[in-house]
Amino acid sequence: MNKLRAVLCGYYGMGNGGDEALLASLLQMLPPQIEPIVLSGNPQQTRDRYKVTSCDRKSLTSVVQALRQSDIFIWGGGSLMQDATSPYSAFYYGGLMKLAQVMGLKTIAWAQGIGPLNRSVTCWLTQQALKNCVGVSVRDRGSAALLHQWRIPSVLAPDPVWAMESEAVPGLWDLPAPRVAVNLRSHPLLTPDRLTVLTRALIDFQKATQTCLLLLPFQASQDLAIAQTIQPQLPGFSKILMLENPQELKGVFRGVEMAIAMRFHGLIMAAAEGCRCFALSYDPKVTHLMDELEIPGWELTDLPPDSHQISQTWLELYANGEALSTDQIHSLVDRALMHQDVLRTALRKL
Template structure:
């Protein structure tokens, strides 16, 4: 069995690398260790070294077609692949690859994706065609389900992000993880003020989740406070820094998901609907929804509460969600066994 893994892999984003690792683990368990994988990657050499699987460059169109032709199926996701907020190109690339796979007669499984926003008319049509042609569609929040339905996709399944099913055998250290990203607006002064207050009696560790975007911001905040910065490069160490902290204050979705996977509380600052959706799903607090900035007092109060530890309701919610992370894997395995 040979599966092609399509996602935002090979770009130094710890969250997306965690998605790939979680999917590989789940699919190997369901389909057998003899299953082989080929990832579509922005840096094939890095993907091979990090995950121990084959990889093909996303810019080598001929090699990508050859890879799809020789595969048994395409696994598309997770992550926010079909969206045109960052640029118009992601929908064309990801939806186009899904449609090419279907043209070649390969089943396409949409694996716990976050869908949208998709604002451009052509992109909406492309995304709709790709979703309707897929063998199976699973999405990670209600807003994605609603968008998929508006694009003509039917029977999409609501599932948690695969990283939520990751097991962290860790004991929390008495510290707060900070996982922020650059974003326009006036939110940063309030965060600085809150962190200055928190640093008086709390150890802070800054965890950049995207090596190409978050590092400078992390250092600019950490240096005046004498706090540690976990340098990017090893996604496992990035995740571990969050999982071993008592709580997380973050904007990066997969920092929050990693905290939840380790049953650690978090406080979210939402720059994107996907962050809002996950905070609501797990009943964890939103300190602010940008562009409306948070207040220092709100950040301080919510974060100190999170540092007290998880309540029983949160623990029970996470147990239910973690068990549901296997739903897409079971669907993939069932369909492929029927084809065999």
């Protein structure tokens, strides 16, 4: 079969470890006949890291040129069509997909989390874009239910990052053991008072366990300052690990006993590597993951004000908690590969 070019569109090259993991997963799952062109906020970094063609996602001229050279347009994972913060994200991604369709490209919505959609215009735009796709896959039941309501066929499968290959982190095993990973991100729900309570709980937890705490920013602009605030207050050994390679970011969790995480993909990576997890939810997607996998945790709105209660809960999980079983992990990985089947099926339609 002749090579086909595909424009991959997502929140790539923006310094977010979770979205980079989605790109790495998509590139891993792309059929060999497809040659990718990645729209990126940092095209040079994307070219160097993944050895692919990349262009500036903000340059209309470059994007249109990429579309003219291509046969396929792919929304590449994540919650692209949502208007919770503003409608601009939905206008950008929905507008690009409609442009691709007008230009004659076949379009695929891959591993999407649809919504929330609170505005009629963004809801309509999402519907119009999706109904003309040759393949649609979603990563959560809410999105699948919405598309069923719209009579748009879709495949429901776990997030593709479950199936992303991980890589060893140089120097990780030289750090003191046992190790516990911590990932917090800035968010209006993580108020200064709640951050103070969590920091006190981490201090108590480290004193009781003598663990090495690894602070893992997934996005420097949102996570690094919090890690830098927490680290000087910790009584034992700790390290801030800033990893740009998403496979290495997942690989960190091979070498830790437990993870305390806010970020959705932080929890997925940890659980996929057989790590005990504790969730701090700021978003419905994290809450749904907690419910689906029975991950212990709190929504930030329900976080206890008593740091001792929090640290005791973590100590109980550390001493007696269980990670997902090998069978559970294998099942999730196998089902996540259904997103790859959507790509193959769409390719056959071409």
